[in-house]
Amino acid sequence: MKDMRAKKLIVVQDRHMNEELVKGYMLEGFGVIEVPDFSKASKTSADYLLTVMADEIQEFLKDGEQVVVLQTKKDKWTHQLLSKLSRRKLGVAVQELS
């Protein structure tokens, strides 16, 4: 059976803030993982959910998928996710946004 998965993913904290860029990636066949806003969550919940997101991304990378993280300097949760990936020595492409 044909593999229907995207094999290319972008990770973004707020897709509305970067709507056109996200649409552009989607037109190129990228799937999207959106990092939720954890500001109202407890520290434990936020850390746990980010850890699970890192687990998912690790599985995608293991499966040979291309992962690009979009981030601005203000994206607190994306920074924390990237720290978790970095501690696992997982290399993902990062596109810095102004």
Add this chain to the structure above:
Amino acid sequence: MEILEAAHYELMQLPCPGTSFTGLARWWFVYEQHDSVSYRRHCAKLAKATAGLMRPLWDKGYDVVIIGLGISPSCGVRMRQTNKAWRGRPFDIGDSASVEEEKGVWIQELERALKKEGVKFRMLDIPPVLLYPPGRVPQVAEYPSVEAEAWKEMREFLGA
């Protein structure tokens, strides 16, 4: 996505408990395989944290809608795939797997966590005709059998 935007919904992407628990190199699962103590515990923990994210939105007056995946043994709302004999050496059970009128494991745990958190919500799952190749779409009354009807159902449910 277009339907959600047309109906003025914001999207909160839920985690995929199957990917973080079993990885991507997994066979097609049925409910009985997902219904293990440890997978359910994984879903329950994720659901509790996720419900905690939804509570502030509910407090602000948001209409919370859970969108599942039709007949998924984990994300199904109306029906889930089942096969009580499927274990051991893999064998083909055909494209039109058995389904039953129950929810998947992840949806069950999310429903439980949201109720505990005091969040009221509505649920629908995306009809299989929009998700799977024709041979895998069960012909059952619970789901629209053609794409146009399936889109119409989604629009009506979301008020788009």
